[in-house]
Amino acid sequence: MSVTILGIESSCDDTSASVIRDEVMLSNVIASQAVHEAYGGVVPELASRAHQQNIIPVVAEAIKRAGIDKTELSAIAFTRGPGLMGSLLVGTSFAKGLATSLGIPMIDINHLQAHVLAHFIKENEEDNHQPNFPFLCLLVSGGNSQIIVVKSYKEMEVIGQTIDDAAGEAFDKCAKVMGLGYPGGPVVNRLANEGNPKAFTFSKPHIPGYDYSFSGLKTSFLYTLRDRLKEEPDFIEKNKHDLCASLQSTVIDILMDKLRKAAKDLHISEVAVAGGVSANSGLRDAFQEHARKYGWKIHIPKFAFTTDNAAMVAMTGYYKYLDKDFCPMDVAPFSRVTI
Template sequence: MKKKPIIIGIESSCDDTGVSIIQNRNVLSNIIIHQKIHKKYGGVVPELASRLHDINIPKAVQKAIFSAKIDRYQIDAVSFTLGPGLIGSLLVGASFAKSFSMGLEIPLLTVDHIQAHVLSHFIQNANVNNSYPKFPFLSLVISGGHTQIIQVNDFFQMKILGSTLDDSIGETLDKIARKLGFHYPGGPMIEFFSKNGNDKKFIFSKPTVSGLDFSFSGFKSDVLQFLKKKLNKNTFFIKHNLSDLCASIQRITAEILLEKVQKAILKTGISRIALSGGVSANYEIRRTFVSFFAKDTKYEVFLPKKKYTMDNGAMIAITGLLKYERNLFDSVHVIPYSKFKTF
């Protein structure tokens, strides 16, 4: 009986170092090392991120192999994030992966970070309902760096239907959170304080962008200007209204995302929706999508388990495995890219 291939995945697109080992879509290990140093700077410092990846990747690989209870010589291929992301961080990951590939004489598999978020749904038991979405489906990728609606016709046949024209949803929430007094990353803090708030206490404007593209700059400016005016009159306004502010901000962001996905459904006729990316862990966004689409049984909503929403090596490994099965190997001469490329 032929052995199922074992793939190691290395993720280093931003500040988190992720290494995972997968066999037959099952996660044997999934190691993530967070770079907490960036909190004191209010955001990711690219130079620091790349230096820490250089230290953390070898540690994470060693730990992943140990946790998977395998020998490194059992690994059949190495996959890694080629882009988009911070170029310094990507170069560190690419250099390690290439050396690993050459040292063990195993194939190299490059992975697009956004595609990997989409394909994370095909990790065994990665979804809340423990099932895979059938093709075609719509993928809403929402994270600190990306906000996109993607039509997924097959594993490597994807079409971008809409993207943000300015800030991503994660970046927007972090900037608003800073004004509310939260440290980076602020999005999860908005979620935390929203739980006991009145989400209809404050009304903020929604962007009026036609088609399926997003824009969050107007929404962000509206919130920040509102807070500025209120603070000029009452320096304790945020403190006295924090939960209601957070709940209201969350409700509007969830509605913006839902309304665009509704438009994508009408345009494509596709009734399967899969959320992915770090912001897809947000409780209010999940609740909004599940409650809305639960009204009609023809719709299916796929939510990743929270450990697979953040940047992680498992999503790189599963994408690498799917490429391995199709003989989509790459050369050691590939060069990382920082900007998003069309699939």
């Protein structure tokens, strides 16, 4: 008998719903919020209000595009955390109401685990690009920078993570001080493609093990701007392409150095990348280069599955459904958690 899962994602500022049937994605609908651009970052109260407006039409559209009736759903998977509490409450509450009305179980999903399992989404039955266990996954986003050993669908171990800021946060904050707007990551990426990555040198941390740190890089970047602006008031405008290229190159070097060390130490040659920063073209190029140089078998997600989306939630829910790993109706969301 087929297993049909509705996934609901509302951890930050994207409202998303997806239907997956037996590992194959039938639909994936995302409603983004442009209101935060004016504030230079996500405003939690505005995000939760927008989720309340978007969640019913988004879920309805996902079910419609999937070509099913809601009575065909086997279970509802929803992001429980980590994320913004107000946003998570909207998705959790809606999932509870719909699951109760249909008399089907609920499945709570760890947002970080879902990003990893986005690599298992099939867009058709012949799709066979999925990684083999065990594999390493570099999870990089605005809030997370982690190296994860993925041993199975449900067994994952974080062996390295940022001790301060995440890679995506470094991009966004450095872009903000340059006046490039929010979100900064995509703008930095676009400008970096036209710049010289060796034009400027920024600080790289020396952290033991597989952990990351990006606070020193941000400080080094800020001091460079401060000192050069004293000499040349229009320094940023004249050098923004080279600044972005040098910043991006430094972040990628930091990420890949630790990932390369982990792959060598653990003798794992199957390596994946996930999270919002996995859309960065420089990071994707670095993965391709490492595949050629070190013989890695790499897994890079499609752009649609790099940012927050419900397909990854539904996919994770599918595997938990097979284990009958359901959650009670009184489950509460959590804003912070690890894998």
